[in-house]
Amino acid sequence: MSEIYTDEQIRKLLNKINEKGDVEVSPQFHKRVQDTLNSLPQRRSNRKRLAKVSALVASFLMISAIAIGSLNPTFATDIPVIGSVFKHLNNIQNSIYDDYAVGVGESQTSKGITVTVNDVAFDGKRVIVGYIIKFEKPFTFKDIPDGWEDKIFAWDELKLTIGRNRLKAYANTIYGQYTDSNTFMGVGKYDLIAPNPEDRTEDVTIPQQPIDAILKISMISDNRKSGLDSEIKGKWNFKFQLTKDNAIADVKVVEPKISVKTEFGEIKFNKVRISPFSTDIEYEAPQDPILGGYEYNDDRSYLSPGIWVVTDDTGKELKWEAEYGLGLKAPKNKEDIIPRVVKFTFANPGSKYINISSKLKSDKSPRFEVKIPLE
Amino acid sequence: MDLIKVVKTAQNGDKKAFIQLIQYFEKDMYKVAKSLLQNEADRCDAVQEAILKAYEGVWQLRQPEYFKTWLMKILANNCYLIHRKNSRTTVVSELQAIESSGNGYAEVEMKQVLDCLDEDLKTLVVMYYLHDLPVKNISETLAIPEGTIKSKLSKARAQLSEALKPEQGGLCYE
Numbered sequence: 001m002s003e004i005y006t007d008e009q010i011r012k013l014l015n016k017i018n019e020k021g022d023v024e025v026s027p028q029f030h031k032r033v034q035d036t037l038n039s040l041p042q043r044r045s046n047r048k049r050l051a052k053v054s055a056l057v058a059s060f061l062m063i064s065a066i067a068i069g070s071l072n073p074t075f076a077t078d079i080p081v082i083g084s085v086f087k088h089l090n091n092i093q094n095s096i097y098d099d100y101a102v103g104v105g106e107s108q109t110s111k112g113i114t115v116t117v118n119d120v121a122f123d124g125k126r127v128i129v130g131y132i133i134k135f136e137k138p139f140t141f142k143d144i145p146d147g148w149e150d151k152i153f154a155w156d157e158l159k160l161t162i163g164r165n166r167l168k169a170y171a172n173t174i175y176g177q178y179t180d181s182n183t184f185m186g187v188g189k190y191d192l193i194a195p196n197p198e199d200r201t202e203d204v205t206i207p208q209q210p211i212d213a214i215l216k217i218s219m220i221s222d223n224r225k226s227g228l229d230s231e232i233k234g235k236w237n238f239k240f241q242l243t244k245d246n247a248i249a250d251v252k253v254v255e256p257k258i259s260v261k262t263e264f265g266e267i268k269f270n271k272v273r274i275s276p277f278s279t280d281i282e283y284e285a286p287q288d289p290i291l292g293g294y295e296y297n298d299d300r301s302y303l304s305p306g307i308w309v310v311t312d313d314t315g316k317e318l319k320w321e322a323e324y325g326l327g328l329k330a331p332k333n334k335e336d337i338i339p340r341v342v343k344f345t346f347a348n349p350g351s352k353y354i355n356i357s358s359k360l361k362s363d364k365s366p367r368f369e370v371k372i373p374l375e
Numbered sequence: 376m377d378l379i380k381v382v383k384t385a386q387n388g389d390k391k392a393f394i395q396l397i398q399y400f401e402k403d404m405y406k407v408a409k410s411l412l413q414n415e416a417d418r419c420d421a422v423q424e425a426i427l428k429a430y431e432g433v434w435q436l437r438q439p440e441y442f443k444t445w446l447m448k449i450l451a452n453n454c455y456l457i458h459r460k461n462s463r464t465t466v467v468s469e470l471q472a473i474e475s476s477g478n479g480y481a482e483v484e485m486k487q488v489l490d491c492l493d494e495d496l497k498t499l500v501v502m503y504y505l506h507d508l509p510v511k512n513i514s515e516t517l518a519i520p521e522g523t524i525k526s527k528l529s530k531a532r533a534q535l536s537e538a539l540k541p542e543q544g545g546l547c548y549e
Contacts, residue, residue: 003536004532004533004536005532005535005536005539007504007532010504010536010539011504011507014488014500014504014505014535014539017488025401025402025405026405026415028419029408029415029419029422030401032419032422032423033397033398033401033404033422033423035423036422036426036427037394037397037398040390040393040394040426040427040430153383153439155440170437170438172438230380231377231379231380
């Protein structure tokens, strides 16, 4: 039997081979890179899409504090009684989270930053965490550059164990607002998307007993600073529990099995999950610029759910929030059909259907339109 | 350069920041393209397409620290697409190149080594061995569980050991 090299041996051999060739970039290659960079267009619709998502949490009004009881008396004394973060960050979406919020009130301090997991809400697929982040050193709003007032970046990882399924999720960005010269209050959204179909929470029975959640944060951005200085690396680790509450009871899942034909292939709408927090559409389609795909050109862009117009039966438009590829294989060809899930904002409770249409800017009529019954 | 900050700035729509990132990784991109494509014109096409796709999609990247992994994956995908499009002619030219190299181990190129691998392993090998990217990053970027990545790397290790062994007939290098 042949000897199996170690990682180090292989790395060394491959690097030797690699270095032997032209490690200097060829002039032809360099020129093409430069030409491409010089011809980059201004941002197109995708940027607007992001802006829309950011706008969900960008404008808030402070309202008076309403105290709620913490379910974790051990840590309740660690924080001031201020009530639900979702209530403070008053917009429609956060109001919904507030209806299902459970107080946690656990605080951890590291490197002069105190992070409090104030409350959580859970609909079986998405964990919403209400954060209060207190900086030791006060600052003024002038210290925060434009465009950075409504967000704090974090390296975070939420781990849940549901039965035999271990799920991980990341928020990375906590959207909210500065509430005083030391404090940022915001919301992190953790989508429990497992690429392996067997690990998907729709297929997992959420137990009656509380689910243990472990949240680890290893970096918080201090937006007053720039460069590496802005990354405050520390240890803010939390343990809390998620319970099977009303939010999960209010989830409705339908399997419409509806498909529409497009010039690039069929789009199959397999599952729609209506929850108080979001509208999840699980579907299969030829590639578009989704996470992991990046087969992009203008002709195909109407396949991208970011430009779909999704409305409920009251005509309310559901806004794109996030999308994920499902399945263990990364797409290789644009013809590859990859299952994926896209999350939009919540539909009105009791909606009988949602309508999805998509067209390019230059189109007069939609490239496709489909009505998906929810009953 | 504080990469994460620059990536975040690029994600906020700053074109200059994006250009800075591409320039920073130009050499890495060249190495990937060179390892996967034989023809220089194809490498140029692949990188051009990759830059445009990355520019379109950078805002979607959930974890800025994975920018390099993500960029290399886009580029590798483009290289495969071009490789497939040219597959018939490439096979002929590859054969000629290998035949003409005789015993010349010095002529062995990364592409030949990678061609010994199953297709689904090539990107992993480039990311893991040539760019020293951690399994966790690769797992997140490719949306493949860490366990699967490790198992595929184990398979790749066996295939590479065979391809790199210093015996006659292998794509040897020493």
